[in-house]
Amino acid sequence: MTKNYRKYGTEELMELIDVFNVSESGAAKIRAVLADEPTPPDAGVFFRYYNDRSKVQEFERLFAAHVGVKHVLAVNSGTSALIAALVAAGVGPGDEVIVPAYTFFASASAVVVAKAIPVIADINESLMIDPDSIEKLITPRTKAIIPVHMLGFPCEMDRICEIAARHHLAVIEDTAQACGGTYKGKYLGTWGDFGCVSLDAYKVIGAGEGGILTCKDDFQYMRAQSYHDTAACWRPDRYGKERMEGELFCGENYRMSELSAAVALAQLRKLDWVNARTRYAYHKLQSLISLPKGVKWVTPNDPEGMCGYNLAMLFDTQDMAVAAQTAGVVGGNAANATKGVRDWHMAWNWEHITERKSATAEGCPFKCPFAKDVPQYNKDSWPVSRAIMMRVGIIAVSPNMSDEDIAKVAERINEGLAKCLK
Ligand SMILES: Cc1ncc(COP(=O)(O)O)c(C=O)c1O
Numbered sequence: 001m002t003k004n005y006r007k008y009g010t011e012e013l014m015e016l017i018d019v020f021n022v023s024e025s026g027a028a029k030i031r032a033v034l035a036d037e038p039t040p041p042d043a044g045v046f047f048r049y050y051n052d053r054s055k056v057q058e059f060e061r062l063f064a065a066h067v068g069v070k071h072v073l074a075v076n077s078g079t080s081a082l083i084a085a086l087v088a089a090g091v092g093p094g095d096e097v098i099v100p101a102y103t104f105f106a107s108a109s110a111v112v113v114a115k116a117i118p119v120i121a122d123i124n125e126s127l128m129i130d131p132d133s134i135e136k137l138i139t140p141r142t143k144a145i146i147p148v149h150m151l152g153f154p155c156e157m158d159r160i161c162e163i164a165a166r167h168h169l170a171v172i173e174d175t176a177q178a179c180g181g182t183y184k185g186k187y188l189g190t191w192g193d194f195g196c197v198s199l200d201a202y203k204v205i206g207a208g209e210g211g212i213l214t215c216k217d218d219f220q221y222m223r224a225q226s227y228h229d230t231a232a233c234w235r236p237d238r239y240g241k242e243r244m245e246g247e248l249f250c251g252e253n254y255r256m257s258e259l260s261a262a263v264a265l266a267q268l269r270k271l272d273w274v275n276a277r278t279r280y281a282y283h284k285l286q287s288l289i290s291l292p293k294g295v296k297w298v299t300p301n302d303p304e305g306m307c308g309y310n311l312a313m314l315f316d317t318q319d320m321a322v323a324a325q326t327a328g329v330v331g332g333n334a335a336n337a338t339k340g341v342r343d344w345h346m347a348w349n350w351e352h353i354t355e356r357k358s359a360t361a362e363g364c365p366f367k368c369p370f371a372k373d374v375p376q377y378n379k380d381s382w383p384v385s386r387a388i389m390m391r392v393g394i395i396a397v398s399p400n401m402s403d404e405d406i407a408k409v410a411e412r413i414n415e416g417l418a419k420c421l422k
Pocket residue numbers: 076077078079080103104106107148150174176177197198199200210211
């Protein structure tokens with residue numbers, strides 16, 4: 001007689017045990033318990049809609065309450081959150097969007113995918129986008145600014161929002177690396193019109209893969225929903241006519257899966273702990289390191305609000321940074337750059353943009369008839385940002401560091417810097 005299987009049952013749950021790297025004996029115990037469990041009458045549908053136990057919807061509700069924002073849309077990556085935000089803001093052909101020269105390439109790539117032109121601003125010694133550089137780049141075609149809270153450090157959101165308001169620009173915060181961080185007491189991602197968090201494996205909290213889009217405006221939220229789910233399953237009447245202009249258009253499938261949301265929910269409960277512990281370790285470690293002459297700390301725009309998983313320092317010269325990195329004392333990119341190793345966190349390496357590459361021969365959006373005066377960048381277009389980034393040294397900080405660990409790291413850095421810079 002053939003066995004009857006449920007669509008989703010204990011077999012799938014058992015498979016998940018491996019993902020968590022449980023010990024062999026632990027896994028065997030869990031398997032034994034699960035094997036004895038009767039198959040649930042309905043294991044549910046792994047779909048965020050039509051499901052009164054939806055983990056995705058629960059996550060959206062809890063994240064909205066956590067950061068205090070009206071709308072939250074869980075998506076499948078930080079990149080898709082950025083693209084959905086740009087589309088929701090009405091960014092498209094002929095528009096320009098300002099992004100910093102120091103960010104993961106996805107911030108600029110999202111602009112191109114949204115059919116607009118990325119215009120690349122310099123950073124300052126906070127390592128974040130320089131508001132003065134933003135001002136200089138605004139043209140009648142500018143539609144939005146994407147400040148990126150790199151390394152968990154906040155951008156100067158008050159100044160950036162003031163500039164945006166004066167020029168009627170949307171602000172889309174790339175909060176991929178700074179979930180739970182604040183600037184002047186307000187959550188990053190909630191200063192601008194949109195916030196875009198990444199939940200990929202290397203971020204403050206993760207879900208395997210995933211992203212969070214936060215948004216204040218009802219209409220823009222509806223457009224983000226439309227773009228993130230071309231099947232429009234979220235609509236009150238899924239197959240109904242457009243309720244207002246701008247609601248229905250062809251989109252993608254950026255839906256978050258129930259499995260990712262289950263992990264994200266557990267991670268959200270740890271978020272405050274992660275950031276509080278990391279900040280503690282950051283400040284403690286910083287207090288135990290005495291920087292030698294010619295080296296200074298990067299001061300985050302809000303040292304109490306930053307996430308704190310990286311301590312950054314600035315050497316007076318690139319040679320000093322190369323020496324400290326080659327000796328393995330600090331991380332950073334100066335040493336690799338001297339060997340020609342590229343890194344897609346810096347605009348001068350983005351040949352997709354500098355060479356205006358496109359997925360098809362027509363060259364859109366760079367050659368789109370709507371695009372005017374497209375910036376002609378090359379690898380030497382950002383000497384200010386490059387000179388800063390080539391002097392940066394990074395020390396990783398983790399929430400799990402004990403006081404003893406911190407003291408050991410401080411000792412290693414103090415000795416290492418004294419030795420390699422003498
Ligand atoms: C600053 C920044 N923006 C966007 C992204 C894209 O996020 P995801 O990997 O979830 O698509 C990343 C990921 O590394 C990032 O660091």
